[in-house]
Structures are given as structure tokens and as C-alpha cells.
Amino acid sequence: MYQTIVEPRVSETDGVGHINNTTVPVWLEGGRNKLFSLFMPDLSFSNWKMIILKTTVEYKAQIYFGTSVEIKCWVKRIGNTSLELYEEIWQGNKLTVQANTIYVNYNxxxxKSEIIPDHIREELERHLYIEQ
Known part of the structure; x- marks a missing residue:
């Protein structure tokens, strides 16, 4: 599992007093930076490989300014050229978001899409999600 801590900002808080739902996909993407580094070690946009195909986000509870959140990212499935992620956002002891995202390794x-190299596949396998 990849883990990232985010400090919610005032600018991400909406008029209702919670973190705006448009912020969550940006935070989830930030939780994927270590994964991006596997495919593009220099994180160069001229050689970017990870193209998002689909993402679904389920909001379970409100998130508030003033308390850090933890983004957890697992690899749910590894295909020949694509991978599916399972992600969660926690604030305190409360699960606030669940998400699934599919990426393709793309040239x-x-x-065109490309086969995920064996050395990357091996690292991805270390982060497989085991359903509980």
C-alpha cells in the first residue's frame, strides 16, 4: 500500500463547511506519485506513461479542514497493459472516500498502449489489495 498524508487547505473548504468534493480526485492523484515514479522515474511529461481510463469515487463521510487526511492506495488488478487501483481516504478513524481507478501504460x-514491464509488475505486486 502506498500512503500519503494531506493537510486540507482553507481554499478547499466549501460554503457548507466541508472539503469540496472536487478536491478529492486531486488528492487521490497526489497519492499516486510513488506509483507514477515506477513508470517514469524522472516524472518527465515528455515520457509520461500513465493515462487514466476510468475513476469512480464514493463519498462515505464529510472531510473537514483542520485535520490531516491519509490517502491509501493499493493495486487491485494488474493486466497486460493496464492496472486498477483501489483507494481510500481516511480522516481520523473514519473512512471518508473509496475509489477505483484504471490506468493504462501508454506510449x-x-x-498505443504498452505491456507493463516485469520489473514494474513485480513492484506493483508488493502493493496488491487483499479484500478483507
């Missing part, structure tokens, strides 16, 4: 220059 932008050649405009």
Missing part, C-alpha cells in the same frame, strides 16, 4: 509518442 504517447507511438499513440
Amino acid at each position: 504517447v509518442q507511438e499513440n
Whole structure:
């Protein structure tokens, strides 16, 4: 599992007093930075590989300014050219968000998907989600 701590900002708080739901996908993406580094060690946009195909977000509870949140990211499935992530956001002891995201390993220059290399696949397998 990849873990990232985020400190909610005032600017992310909406008029109802909780973190705006448009902020959550940005936080989830921030929790994937270590995963991005596997595919693009220099994080160069000219050689970017991870193209998002689909994401679903389920809001379980409100998130508030003033208390840090923890983003947890697991690998749920590894295909030939794609992978599915399972993600959670926790604030305190409360699960606030569950998400699933599918990425494809994509060569932008050649405009086609590519097989996930074995050395990356091995690292991804270390972060597999085991349903409880």
C-alpha cells in the first residue's frame, strides 16, 4: 500500500463547511506519485506513461479542514497493459472516500498502449489489495 498524508487547505473548504468534493480526485492523484515514479522515474511529461481510463469515487463521510487526511492506495488488478487501483481516504478513524481507478501504460509518442514491464509488475505486486 502506498500512503500519503494531506493537510486540507482553507481554499478547499466549501460554503457548507466541508472539503469540496472536487478536491478529492486531486488528492487521490497526489497519492499516486510513488506509483507514477515506477513508470517514469524522472516524472518527465515528455515520457509520461500513465493515462487514466476510468475513476469512480464514493463519498462515505464529510472531510473537514483542520485535520490531516491519509490517502491509501493499493493495486487491485494488474493486466497486460493496464492496472486498477483501489483507494481510500481516511480522516481520523473514519473512512471518508473509496475509489477505483484504471490506468493504462501508454506510449504517447507511438499513440498505443504498452505491456507493463516485469520489473514494474513485480513492484506493483508488493502493493496488491487483499479484500478483507
